[in-house]
Amino acid sequence: MAALILEISGRHGPQYHRVDKAIVRVGRALDNDVILTDPAISPYHFAIRRGQDGTYSLQSLADENGIRCNSKRITESLPLSQLPMAFEAGRTRARILDPSHPVAPTRMIGCHNGKLCLFGNRGWALALFVLLFVLSAFDNYLSTPQLLTWESFGEDQLIIILTALSLSLGLTIVNRVTSQRWDYAGSLSFVGLILIAAILLDQLNLFMDYYFTSQTPGLLINLVWHLLIMPMALAWFLIRLNHGSTGTSILSIIILLTPAAYIQTNETANYYGLFDTFDNKAHYSDALSPWDIRRQRTISIDSFVDSVTNTIAPKQMDTDNSDL
Amino acid sequence: MPYPAQWPNHPVWLNIFAMLALLIAPDAPAALDSQGVFERHENAVFQIRVIHKETGKKRSIGSGFIFNRSNRLATNYHVVSDFIDKPETYYLSYLSADGVEGRLRLLAVDAVHDLALVESDVALGAPLSIGEPPAKGAALFAMGNPLDLGLTIAAGTNGGVLSQTDDSRILFSGSLNPGMSGGPTFDDAGIVVGINVATTRNDISFIVPTRYLERLLATQPQPASFLDEVARQIRDYQISYLDRIKAVDWPSNKMRDMQIPAAISPTIRCWDASPKSRPEHLYRRYTVSCKNENDIFLTQQLDVGKILYEFIWVESDKLGPLRFYRLYQALNASQFGSRATEDDVKQFRCTTRFVNVNGMDFKTTLCARSYKRYSNLSDILFTAAMVGKKDTGFIFNLDLSGSDFTAATHLIARFLKEIRWQH
Numbered sequence: 001m002a003a004l005i006l007e008i009s010g011r012h013g014p015q016y017h018r019v020d021k022a023i024v025r026v027g028r029a030l031d032n033d034v035i036l037t038d039p040a041i042s043p044y045h046f047a048i049r050r051g052q053d054g055t056y057s058l059q060s061l062a063d064e065n066g067i068r069c070n071s072k073r074i075t076e077s078l079p080l081s082q083l084p085m086a087f088e089a090g091r092t093r094a095r096i097l098d099p100s101h102p103v104a105p106t107r108m109i110g111c112h113n114g115k116l117c118l119f120g121n122r123g124w125a126l127a128l129f130v131l132l133f134v135l136s137a138f139d140n141y142l143s144t145p146q147l148l149t150w151e152s153f154g155e156d157q158l159i160i161i162l163t164a165l166s167l168s169l170g171l172t173i174v175n176r177v178t179s180q181r182w183d184y185a186g187s188l189s190f191v192g193l194i195l196i197a198a199i200l201l202d203q204l205n206l207f208m209d210y211y212f213t214s215q216t217p218g219l220l221i222n223l224v225w226h227l228l229i230m231p232m233a234l235a236w237f238l239i240r241l242n243h244g245s246t247g248t249s250i251l252s253i254i255i256l257l258t259p260a261a262y263i264q265t266n267e268t269a270n271y272y273g274l275f276d277t278f279d280n281k282a283h284y285s286d287a288l289s290p291w292d293i294r295r296q297r298t299i300s301i302d303s304f305v306d307s308v309t310n311t312i313a314p315k316q317m318d319t320d321n322s323d324l
Numbered sequence: 325m326p327y328p329a330q331w332p333n334h335p336v337w338l339n340i341f342a343m344l345a346l347l348i349a350p351d352a353p354a355a356l357d358s359q360g361v362f363e364r365h366e367n368a369v370f371q372i373r374v375i376h377k378e379t380g381k382k383r384s385i386g387s388g389f390i391f392n393r394s395n396r397l398a399t400n401y402h403v404v405s406d407f408i409d410k411p412e413t414y415y416l417s418y419l420s421a422d423g424v425e426g427r428l429r430l431l432a433v434d435a436v437h438d439l440a441l442v443e444s445d446v447a448l449g450a451p452l453s454i455g456e457p458p459a460k461g462a463a464l465f466a467m468g469n470p471l472d473l474g475l476t477i478a479a480g481t482n483g484g485v486l487s488q489t490d491d492s493r494i495l496f497s498g499s500l501n502p503g504m505s506g507g508p509t510f511d512d513a514g515i516v517v518g519i520n521v522a523t524t525r526n527d528i529s530f531i532v533p534t535r536y537l538e539r540l541l542a543t544q545p546q547p548a549s550f551l552d553e554v555a556r557q558i559r560d561y562q563i564s565y566l567d568r569i570k571a572v573d574w575p576s577n578k579m580r581d582m583q584i585p586a587a588i589s590p591t592i593r594c595w596d597a598s599p600k601s602r603p604e605h606l607y608r609r610y611t612v613s614c615k616n617e618n619d620i621f622l623t624q625q626l627d628v629g630k631i632l633y634e635f636i637w638v639e640s641d642k643l644g645p646l647r648f649y650r651l652y653q654a655l656n657a658s659q660f661g662s663r664a665t666e667d668d669v670k671q672f673r674c675t676t677r678f679v680n681v682n683g684m685d686f687k688t689t690l691c692a693r694s695y696k697r698y699s700n701l702s703d704i705l706f707t708a709a710m711v712g713k714k715d716t717g718f719i720f721n722l723d724l725s726g727s728d729f730t731a732a733t734h735l736i737a738r739f740l741k742e743i744r745w746q747h
Contacts, residue, residue: 145643145651147604206653213676213687278666281659282691282705284674288653290645292711298678298685301740305733312673313729314694314702 002099004056004080006034006048009093013180019056019096024048026089027061040065040090048096049077056080058087058096065090118193119186119241128192129164136160139199160195167191174252175237178244190237194230201225209287213296219268226264230257355512361465362477364514365389368452369507371419371469372399372428372442374406383414384624387468387507389516391454391537394447397428398537399506400521401438401554402621404430408550409623409697416442421475432543435554436561436629437492437536438521438621440506452508454534455515457494460484463512464496466520466531468504478504482517485533487590488617490565493530494518500529555698558620558628559728562701565591565618565629566731570738579612580637582718583744591616592631607640607651620726625663628701628726632661633739636719645714652717658707660691660723669693669703678711682744685711686720690736692729704732708740 003020029043205218386403480498518531
């Protein structure tokens, strides 16, 4: 077997050591081949030995803490027949890799070509942020039926920008945790795109509400957005684009998106009365549109009375105490 | 001193006055003051109490007086409503002015006029005489147990029968306080002319005319379920009340380009509720809000029988269609104001349709939810927003609490037929 690679995980990312000697000794003592700083590590903690036949084995040298592989303590020599092999020495996580172990694709600095440049280029991040500002300003303008003043307009815009920046900062921190990298531009772009989509989604929901005279399409779109699109987009951003650790990324996504997903699911369930929760609110299609584009045709007053009588009239004696 | 000196010169006048006095005196006892009324009737007025079976303590208190029979007391429905709601948890008792206590049983209720009759196994005293209220402005005396402080009497004047309460209340310009409910209101001859029922404080109080008490006697025998009886009475009253409203011509008002029905019954009052216009507003918005005053006590948390409707007009020549409809959309958000909980009502169910209202299309929604324990009573929310105009909006909202669904839909249809765009 050719030389191996010892990967030691640390706060600043993993460190790699080539194992090409007959014995490579690892511990806190300064005469080791690989010197570690973890106080839970013994001065001479473990060794990787190459046998006569060229095969390697892992041997624990530690009296305290020892080595754990798949939650089992290694007391004797463990042959390294299957690579990669992960283990814990003290509190340090380590892996023994084959030199041919695949490495993650190179992350481009300063993207010039390709669709993914949206998330790697500061220029694009700024452009998306400007687009978000313009779109939200237009949305804000439409929602302000009075002369625009700082109180009526500027404060709302400031809140949107501060929210977007806060979310970007939050995502940057999550990205740092999952992929060990700081990346402001990608997070800004991602948050910008999501917020732009949210503004457009609101308008799409209103249109659907009016067109179908029902809140169902909008509720379904919101449900798909919160339960499917948002988690997938965030997973794609953290795992595929930024090569974050899968477990940490999924955990982050669950923590970040569960509240909104819960609220949306609850709202949908309440609308359809799926859970036995009480809601004093009447849920109905309240959207209005200046273009009056709709599927439902207009009916007469009498037909309306017939319609409500057939659909929502309470049944006679339809009460809980009818059997008293 | 010419004035007294003139009397001896007119002996004829004196003689006629003396004769009239002799003729009238035997049939017209001297008018009683509050002290006289109190002393004469204090033993006929009782505290009525709803007692928790487990703790033995008062849940609520009111007053009552001996009526019709020596063992029968008249009081308010709302005084005994906790017992009607949960007879397995509470019982009724009385406490006399001299401290004697005893059990009571419920005999009859009139939830619409807020009256109830209860009976004791023992005689409590001589029944009080009842009669019609005196002329407007005459003195009245209300007796009861305010705030559990002991029997007392409050003097005031008769403000007349109120048409806005569907003749179910007399205005009493005197001070009623919690605990006096169900107590008698006397005229200055010591006759019961009403039953204390409600107050808005500041000496504006209400009493129930005694004629409804006499009608209540006719409703016996005792119903199998008082809950069902209360629901039936309220529903029957709602049907008859809404039918009477529909049977008459409605006065019409103009609201910008829209002809709208205004106060459609003497029980309903309309007010301008337009928000204050500001120079920075790029639109004009007007609101007329109407409601009835004859709502009915159902439980300690719930009043029913409320009719509340409003017309909202909004227009703008400065906002574009997109901007105008954001404003219009925000105004189209009617919700039902209520303290009902999941113990009281089911979820609202709604139907939305586009309806032709005298040539204009309206997006109309009717939502209804039924009461869980009161058979066939429903809360109704109706909202209709005019569509098809780029710079003008008109919304009609109507809420009915504890109403009959069919009667409510017919009232709504009538409303829609009366709303007319003036081209």
